[in-house]
Amino acid sequence: MKIIIAEDQGMLRGALKLLLDMEEDIEVAAQAENGEEALQLIRSLNPDVCLLDIEMPKLTGLEVAEQLKEEGHPCKAAILTTFSRAGYFQRAMKAGVRGYMLKDSPVDELSAALRRIHRGERVISMELSLSLWDNPNPLTEREQAVLKLVAEGLPVQEIAKRLFLSRGTVRNYMSEVIQKLEAKNRIEAIKIAESNGWLA
Known part of the structure; x- marks a missing residue:
């Protein structure tokens, strides 16, 4: 199995490569320090699995996964995170991510998860799934869209124009949020x- 590791922290990236390279059936084909580089490497090397940090410069792990899905690339995306934010998780599932795991997982757990992902299974860390289960996103997609534009500092009039709503409806959405x-x-x-990652 050929994998690519994308992680902006050099020390962690190196440690992951070292540990995973010890597994007989896993070859770390390349490493990337940001999402843009990861995407280029995936396109040129065609790995079986890419292990993506959720928060990276240039493109996040989620954006890389979304791009791969859009392109119909066969590489299976797995997210490695310290965040148990429900919004991130929901977005990852929509992007077709096959694994959602914690950074501090033991390496034998991680390598076993990578094998399962390679076989076409979906793997979600137990700790993450429990915390996400307890904290579902209460906002509808439209409420999230309104709040995201408010967070960007846009005035009500501009938000109404972008989302094809009346100003009164935008205000109603905000009071609901x-x-x-x-x-x-x-x-x-x-x-x-x-x-909570609900504006991701």
Whole structure:
């Protein structure tokens, strides 16, 4: 099995390569320090599996996975993360990610997970799945879209124009979001949503 590791922390990337290269049936074909580089390597080397850090410069692991899905690339994407944010997880599933695992997993667990992913199975770390189960995203897709544009600093009029809504409807969505997130105001609502990965 040929894999690519994409991780912006050099020490962790090197350690992962060293440990996975010890497995007889796993070959680390290349390493990338950002998402853009990872995408180029995947396209040129055609690995079986790419192990992606969720937060990287240039392109995130999720953006790389989404791009691979869009291109119909056969490489199976696996996310390695320290974050148990529900929004990230939901987006990963939509992007067709085959694995969602914790960075501090023992290497034998990680290599076993990579083999299962290579066989076409889906692997989700138990700790992550439990925390995500307890913390579902309460916002609808439209509410997330409105909040994301508010977070970008756009005025109500511009948000209404972009989403083909009336200004009153945009305000209604925002008050609904504030209520659902039990926030005091829009600033707090943005913070809550961002900390949970619901604006990913």
